[in-house]
Amino acid sequence: MRVGVIGLGAMGMGAARSCLRAGLATTGCDLREAARDAFAAAGGQACARPSDLPEATEAVLLLVVNAAQTEAALFGPEGCAGRLKSGAVVISCATMSPSDAERLAAEAERRGLLYLDAPVSGGAAKAASGEMTVMASGSPAAFGKAEPVLAAVATKVWQLGDRPGIGATVKVVHQLLAGVHIAVAAEAMSLGIRAGADPRQLYEVVTSAAGNSWMFENRMARVLEGDDAPRSAVDIFVKDLGLVAELARSLDHPVPLASQAQQLFTAASAIGHGRADDGFVIRVWQALTGIPLPGAKGGA
Numbered sequence: 001m002r003v004g005v006i007g008l009g010a011m012g013m014g015a016a017r018s019c020l021r022a023g024l025a026t027t028g029c030d031l032r033e034a035a036r037d038a039f040a041a042a043g044g045q046a047c048a049r050p051s052d053l054p055e056a057t058e059a060v061l062l063l064v065v066n067a068a069q070t071e072a073a074l075f076g077p078e079g080c081a082g083r084l085k086s087g088a089v090v091i092s093c094a095t096m097s098p099s100d101a102e103r104l105a106a107e108a109e110r111r112g113l114l115y116l117d118a119p120v121s122g123g124a125a126k127a128a129s130g131e132m133t134v135m136a137s138g139s140p141a142a143f144g145k146a147e148p149v150l151a152a153v154a155t156k157v158w159q160l161g162d163r164p165g166i167g168a169t170v171k172v173v174h175q176l177l178a179g180v181h182i183a184v185a186a187e188a189m190s191l192g193i194r195a196g197a198d199p200r201q202l203y204e205v206v207t208s209a210a211g212n213s214w215m216f217e218n219r220m221a222r223v224l225e226g227d228d229a230p231r232s233a234v235d236i237f238v239k240d241l242g243l244v245a246e247l248a249r250s251l252d253h254p255v256p257l258a259s260q261a262q263q264l265f266t267a268a269s270a271i272g273h274g275r276a277d278d279g280f281v282i283r284v285w286q287a288l289t290g291i292p293l294p295g296a297k298g299g300a
Helices: 010-021 033-041 067-075 098-110 123-128 140-153 166-194 199-207 214-225 234-250 256-273 278-289
Strands: 002-006 025-029 045-047 057-062 084-092 114-117 132-136 154-159
Touching: 002 010, 010 025, 010 033, 010 057, 010 123, 010 140, 025 033, 033 045, 057 067, 057 140, 067 098, 084 098, 084 140, 098 114, 098 166, 114 140, 114 166, 123 132, 132 140, 132 166, 140 154, 166 199, 166 214, 166 234, 166 256, 166 278, 199 214, 214 278, 234 256, 234 278, 256 278
Parallel strands: 002 025, 002 057, 025 045, 057 084, 084 114, 132 154
Antiparallel strands: none
């Protein structure tokens, strides 16, 4: 099967390499020369523009940031739609609003393409090992066509319905939880540091007790080491929690915790940490209170 993977970032690179390992003829697409070179070194083909994907590509996996990038990669002046075989499947993985997923699916259908609304979770590590979780909705034909790609990149594929937009809805709700969990993990760690608790001992206690969460365990481990290299950046949650607010407004549904968390991520971005790993939203509390962060120069 001839596959294109657009976006060779933290998750896209892992997904593209997983497709290669599965024996799929995979072309990775990214504007960054370093990313293209890295994928070529792994044995894949690489191109800079979606419009340079091989003719008659049968499936395209889009791991870009948002709906606008997805639309440009598919249908823009340098989009790949014209390179796709009739009946090819678009596997759209960016977190976006349900309305955007529905709109892009309608345009794909108009062009004779199948569309799978398929947001993903798992981070760079799960992408690299081909163990992502996919929250997908689309027609049975789209699921069938996408199956070799999904089998290569994921160990759990949720079939949520036959209508694009359902996958996006579930991912937005998931991001409400993820964003709030990260923000409260940072709040708890910052409070402990301010009160004089040893941050490493605090981490060990929490991760062995009922107050633990996956996000606390994962993100605060990086804070302890001062490792702010972005696996998922602060600015991602500025965007994703904005999608939560947008969906909630459309339903007249209050989401006060998500709204507060978005303000914290927005504050972290405003003081210059938008590209840092999202757990470093803790730097908002550092800026407000002067707490020393572990792993940083002069830290705890």
